[in-house]
Amino acid sequence: QVQLQESGPGLVKPSETLSLTCTVSGGSINNGAYYWSWIRQPAGKGLELIGRIDYSGNTKYNPSLKSRVTISRDSSKNQFSLTLTSVTAADTAVYYCARVDVSFWFFDLWGRGTLVTVSS
Amino acid sequence: QSVLTQPPSVSGAPGQKVTISCTGSSTNFGAGYDAHWYQQLPGTAPKLLIHDNTNRPSGVPDRFSGSKSGSSASLAITGLQAEDEAVYYCQSYDSSQSGDWVFGGGTRLTVL
Numbered sequence: 001q002v003q004l005q006e007s008g009p010g011l012v013k014p015s016e017t018l019s020l021t022c023t024v025s026g027g028s029i030n031n032g033a034y035y036w037s038w039i040r041q042p043a044g045k046g047l048e049l050i051g052r053i054d055y056s057g058n059t060k061y062n063p064s065l066k067s068r069v070t071i072s073r074d075s076s077k078n079q080f081s082l083t084l085t086s087v088t089a090a091d092t093a094v095y096y097c098a099r100v101d102v103s104f105w106f107f108d109l110w111g112r113g114t115l116v117t118v119s120s
Numbered sequence: 121q122s123v124l125t126q127p128p129s130v131s132g133a134p135g136q137k138v139t140i141s142c143t144g145s146s147t148n149f150g151a152g153y154d155a156h157w158y159q160q161l162p163g164t165a166p167k168l169l170i171h172d173n174t175n176r177p178s179g180v181p182d183r184f185s186g187s188k189s190g191s192s193a194s195l196a197i198t199g200l201q202a203e204d205e206a207v208y209y210c211q212s213y214d215s216s217q218s219g220d221w222v223f224g225g226g227t228r229l230t231v232l
Contacts, residue, residue, distance in 0.1 A: 046122070047166065047209060047223040063218050096165055104172050105213050105221060106156040110165040 002027035004097050004111035012091075012118050018084040022097030022111060029078055030055050035100040037107070038071060038082045040093040048093075052100060053080055087118045123148060123214050124224035131230040132200045140195045140227045142210030148191075148222065153213040155193030157186055160207045160226075169208070170195060197229070205231045 008020035022036070029036055037052035051061035053071045061069045065084070073080040084091060095116055099109040125143040132138040142155060149155060155173050158166040168177050170186035173193065183204075185196045193212075197204055210224040 046226045049221055049223070060220065062220070100221075101171075104154060104156075106154075106168060106171040106211065107158070107166070108168050108171070108177070110167070113165050 002099070002109060004099065004109060006095060006097050006111045006114040008114060008116070010115055010117060012087055012116060013120050014088055014118055015086055018082070018087050018091060018116055018118075020082045020095055020097075020114065020116070021079050022081070024078050024080075024099075029073055029080060030075055033102050035102060036071075036073070036080045037098050037100050039096045039098055039107075040091075041096070041113075042090075042093045050082065050084075050095075054102075089118050092116065092118045122225045123216070123222050124210050124212060126208075126210060126224040126227045128225070129228045129230065131232055132197075133232045134200055134202065136200050137196060137198045138200060138229065140197075140208050140210075140229070142193045142195070142224050144191045144193070144212060144214075146191060147216040148212045148214040149188060149193055150191035151215055153215075155186060155188045156211045157184075157193075157195045158209045158211065160209065162206070166209060200231055202231050205229055 003025045005023045012018045032055045035052045038050040051071050053059045068085045070083040094113040096113045097111045098107040157170040159169045160166045173188040183199045207226045207228050209226045214222045
């Protein structure tokens, strides 16, 4: 059974860099049937797509975050990562990693999410 | 504002039927892109509820059903139960601007 687990600091200072990792267990991120994505959700608000990476390392980002976001992958560790630079309080949110079906474009598997707070 | 519009809230009594709408446009549902639905129970991650407009993943009760017509999609829940109280999100692909997956703003279902 495939599972996703987010990890990383829960507190980041303003203007610094947020870094999170999603570890995939029970399946391979090299599986071409899926994209691997990051989504965030501020408290009490809706879901915002951050971006995705495919099995060959191609990425696509939300235009509103594109200048600050990098998503990368480490096949040897079966992980993919999110880096968000120059964070502000507006980046405080629960961050989810999720798997996306390549053919039909739905998010079929989600991690539990991790709360990241931006504060000094 | 999301390109997919959902009512902020709906409610119903146990045993009743509720419907949640998701209104799109010619760049998403109207262009033929599918509707997908997620259920987010309090304090948990979203869970896939309906994919490709009408299909339920294994384990999702048949009380949940989806439909799509033109530029809109709907989620129906029959035989409402207290455990259905959650926020429901629709999702699709939108071809405007840079083109990408989009979520509706979410609808909070209250079981009275």
